[in-house]
Amino acid sequence: MKQPKMTDVAKVAGVSPTTVSRVINRRGYLSEKTINKVEEAMRQLDYRPNIVARQLQSQRTMTIGILVPTVANPFFGELTFKLERYFFDAGFKVLIGNAENDIKKERLYLQQLLARQVDGLVIATHNHQQQIPEYQNTNMPVVSIDRYLHETIPNVSSDNYAGGRLATEELIRRGAKHIIHTDSIERFNKRDYLRQRAYQDVMKEHGLEPITYKIDFDSRPELMNQFFNRIFDEHPEVDGIFVSNDMDAIQLLQVARQRGMTVPSDLQVIGYDGVPTTTRIVPELSTVVQPLDEMAKTAVKLLQKEIKGEKVTGSYKLPVKLRVSSSLK
Amino acid sequence: MKQPKMTDVAKVAGVSPTTVSRVINRRGYLSEKTINKVEEAMRQLDYRPNIVARQLQSQRTMTIGILVPTVANPFFGELTFKLERYFFDAGFKVLIGNAENDIKKERLYLQQLLARQVDGLVIATHNHQQQIPEYQNTNMPVVSIDRYLHETIPNVSSDNYAGGRLATEELIRRGAKHIIHTDSIERFNKRDYLRQRAYQDVMKEHGLEPITYKIDFDSRPELMNQFFNRIFDEHPEVDGIFVSNDMDAIQLLQVARQRGMTVPSDLQVIGYDGVPTTTRIVPELSTVVQPLDEMAKTAVKLLQKEIKGEKVTGSYKLPVKLRVSSSLK
Incomplete structure (x- = not known):
C-alpha cells in the first residue's frame, strides 16, 4: 500500500493542504469542525505526519531525558511522575533512563542523548560525577536534582540543612535526650551532607553529643537490619533517631518492633522525604517532607530557560515542612 | 564556533572518516584502542553524530513509548523499571507517559507517538479503551500489559485465574471459613475479572459462599478506610480476606489494627502483586507474586517481533507464586 500524503488527506477531508498542515501544527484559527474533519480523514487513511522530519528542520526534538537511579524507588517514581507532568504541560515528552548505579549505563545514555536526541536533561542519578566526563564539558541544557554535577549546571533540592535542623530540634523539643542520626553513604561525590551537618550543629547548640552512623544508599534489607541492630546494641540508651530517608526509617521501625521496643514511648523516629x-x-x-511538586516545577522552568539560551547556574533550595505522626510523642 | 564534522574527528583521532562512522554505529571489527581514540576526539571537539538525521534515513527511532497510569505507583514503577532495562539491552530508549486516568492525556500521547516518534508502544493504562479509537486502527506495533485493548494487540499478564485460585485455596487450607474478596473497579472495560472468578469458583467448590466487595482502583486513603470498616461492620465473622492488590491489602492491615484485630489469629490476609x-x-x-521480570521480558520480546514485521496476537499468561508471610497462620 502506498503511504498516504498530505494532499490525500486534504482531498478526503474536503479542505486545502494548507489547512491540513495547520491542523497538524495547530497553527492559526481552526474551527472544531475543521479539526474533526481533518483528523477523521487522517485516521481513515492512517496518515501520520512525519514528526521526526519536522524536528530535524527545527533542530528541536521537544524531548527531555531524565536519568534516575531507578523509578522502582518510590522517591524517584514520584519525582519522575511530577517531572513528566510538568514537561508534558510545557509540550515536551520525556525519555527515562534508570542508571541503576551503573556508571557504564549512565555514560551510554549520556552519549546517546547528547547526540541531539533530546533538548535537555534532568539528572538525579547516584553515580560518581567525577567518573562521568560528559558532565564536565557539555553544551546541552542540564538541571540536576539534589546533587552537584558541575559549576555550570544548576541544582534543585529541598533545603537539606533546614530539614536536618527541623528534625533534630523537634526530637529535642519532644523530650529525646539520646538522639542518633543515620545517613546514607552516596556513591556520588557528596560534598556537603547538609542533613548531617544540621543535626550536628543543633546537637552541639543544645550541649548534646552528635552520633552519626552511615550505610550505603539503598542497601539490601538484611544489611539494613544488621545496621540498625548494631546501633541499638551499641547505644541501648537511644530514645530518638533522625533517619536521612524514609525507606531506611521504615526498616528501622521494623527492627525496633522486632526488639520489643515501643514507638514513640521508647523511641521517637523522624525520617526524610515524605513521598x-x-x-x-x-x-x-x-x-521531613520534601516539596517534590515544587522541585519538579522549578527544574522544568530552569531547563526551559536553558533551552531558550539563557544562562542558569546555582543552587535552588526549596522549603521543607515537618509531618508529625505517631512515631513522635 | 563552527560545528565539528566527522572529518575533523577523523583528523584528530588519526583514523579515516570511515572508521569514525564505524565507531559511531558500532559496525564491523573495532579494537578497544580505536574506539577510545575516536571517542576521545569526539569529546575533545564536542562532536555529536546527528542521530535524528540517521533515524530519518532508517525510518527507525529506536525508541519505545510506555504508557502507565503513573510511575509513582510502586507496581507501575517496578514495571517501567524492568521494561526500560530490557529495552535498553535491546538497543531501545524509552519514552514514558503517565496517563493519570486522563483519557485526553492518553489520546494526546498516542496521537503524537503514533506520528512516527516511536517504533512501538507498551500500554498499561487504566482508561477505557472504547473511548480511545487510536487502539482500534493502528499499524503501530503495540503490546498491552494486563488489559485487553483490541483483538490485534497481544496482551501480557500474570495468570490471574491461577493466582485467584492459589490465594483462596491457601486461605481455606489454613483454616479460614468466612473468606471475603475485595477487587478494584477498573476504569477500562475489564471483561473478565479473573482473580474474582477464581475466588468464586474455589469457594463454591468448597461449599462456601463467595462475597465480593468492589472499590475504585487507587481510591483515596479515607475512602479505602471507610470501605474496609464497612466490610468488618457488615461481616463481623470474617476470618480471611483475599485483596486483589497489595496497596489495598496494606490499608486493610491498618484498618484491622485500628479495630484491635490481630493478624493472623483473628484475620488472615493475602494480597496480589508482590512488588x-x-x-x-x-x-x-x-x-500472590506477579512475575514482573518475566512479564517485562516477554513484552519486550513480543514488541521486537512486531517491529520486525511478524504478526503477534493473543494472551500470554505467566505463572504466579505465593509469598507466605506472617499475615497467614
Missing part, C-alpha cells in the same frame, strides 16, 4: 506513596503505606512515620 | 518495594516496606503481607 505520598510511602506515607500512605506507613502513615505512622513522622518525616 | 519488591512494597514487600520491603510491609514484609508481613502474604501475597
Whole structure:
C-alpha cells in the first residue's frame, strides 16, 4: 500500500493542504469542525505526519531525558511522575533512563542523548560525577536534582540543612535526650551532607553529643537490619533517631518492633522525604517532607530557560515542612 | 564556533572518516584502542553524530513509548523499571507517559507517538479503551500489559485465574471459613475479572459462599478506610480476606489494627502483586507474586517481533507464586 500524503488527506477531508498542515501544527484559527474533519480523514487513511522530519528542520526534538537511579524507588517514581507532568504541560515528552548505579549505563545514555536526541536533561542519578566526563564539558541544557554535577549546571533540592535542623530540634523539643542520626553513604561525590551537618550543629547548640552512623544508599534489607541492630546494641540508651530517608526509617521501625521496643514511648523516629506513596503505606512515620511538586516545577522552568539560551547556574533550595505522626510523642 | 564534522574527528583521532562512522554505529571489527581514540576526539571537539538525521534515513527511532497510569505507583514503577532495562539491552530508549486516568492525556500521547516518534508502544493504562479509537486502527506495533485493548494487540499478564485460585485455596487450607474478596473497579472495560472468578469458583467448590466487595482502583486513603470498616461492620465473622492488590491489602492491615484485630489469629490476609518495594516496606503481607521480570521480558520480546514485521496476537499468561508471610497462620 502506498503511504498516504498530505494532499490525500486534504482531498478526503474536503479542505486545502494548507489547512491540513495547520491542523497538524495547530497553527492559526481552526474551527472544531475543521479539526474533526481533518483528523477523521487522517485516521481513515492512517496518515501520520512525519514528526521526526519536522524536528530535524527545527533542530528541536521537544524531548527531555531524565536519568534516575531507578523509578522502582518510590522517591524517584514520584519525582519522575511530577517531572513528566510538568514537561508534558510545557509540550515536551520525556525519555527515562534508570542508571541503576551503573556508571557504564549512565555514560551510554549520556552519549546517546547528547547526540541531539533530546533538548535537555534532568539528572538525579547516584553515580560518581567525577567518573562521568560528559558532565564536565557539555553544551546541552542540564538541571540536576539534589546533587552537584558541575559549576555550570544548576541544582534543585529541598533545603537539606533546614530539614536536618527541623528534625533534630523537634526530637529535642519532644523530650529525646539520646538522639542518633543515620545517613546514607552516596556513591556520588557528596560534598556537603547538609542533613548531617544540621543535626550536628543543633546537637552541639543544645550541649548534646552528635552520633552519626552511615550505610550505603539503598542497601539490601538484611544489611539494613544488621545496621540498625548494631546501633541499638551499641547505644541501648537511644530514645530518638533522625533517619536521612524514609525507606531506611521504615526498616528501622521494623527492627525496633522486632526488639520489643515501643514507638514513640521508647523511641521517637523522624525520617526524610515524605513521598505520598510511602506515607500512605506507613502513615505512622513522622518525616521531613520534601516539596517534590515544587522541585519538579522549578527544574522544568530552569531547563526551559536553558533551552531558550539563557544562562542558569546555582543552587535552588526549596522549603521543607515537618509531618508529625505517631512515631513522635 | 563552527560545528565539528566527522572529518575533523577523523583528523584528530588519526583514523579515516570511515572508521569514525564505524565507531559511531558500532559496525564491523573495532579494537578497544580505536574506539577510545575516536571517542576521545569526539569529546575533545564536542562532536555529536546527528542521530535524528540517521533515524530519518532508517525510518527507525529506536525508541519505545510506555504508557502507565503513573510511575509513582510502586507496581507501575517496578514495571517501567524492568521494561526500560530490557529495552535498553535491546538497543531501545524509552519514552514514558503517565496517563493519570486522563483519557485526553492518553489520546494526546498516542496521537503524537503514533506520528512516527516511536517504533512501538507498551500500554498499561487504566482508561477505557472504547473511548480511545487510536487502539482500534493502528499499524503501530503495540503490546498491552494486563488489559485487553483490541483483538490485534497481544496482551501480557500474570495468570490471574491461577493466582485467584492459589490465594483462596491457601486461605481455606489454613483454616479460614468466612473468606471475603475485595477487587478494584477498573476504569477500562475489564471483561473478565479473573482473580474474582477464581475466588468464586474455589469457594463454591468448597461449599462456601463467595462475597465480593468492589472499590475504585487507587481510591483515596479515607475512602479505602471507610470501605474496609464497612466490610468488618457488615461481616463481623470474617476470618480471611483475599485483596486483589497489595496497596489495598496494606490499608486493610491498618484498618484491622485500628479495630484491635490481630493478624493472623483473628484475620488472615493475602494480597496480589508482590512488588519488591512494597514487600520491603510491609514484609508481613502474604501475597500472590506477579512475575514482573518475566512479564517485562516477554513484552519486550513480543514488541521486537512486531517491529520486525511478524504478526503477534493473543494472551500470554505467566505463572504466579505465593509469598507466605506472617499475615497467614
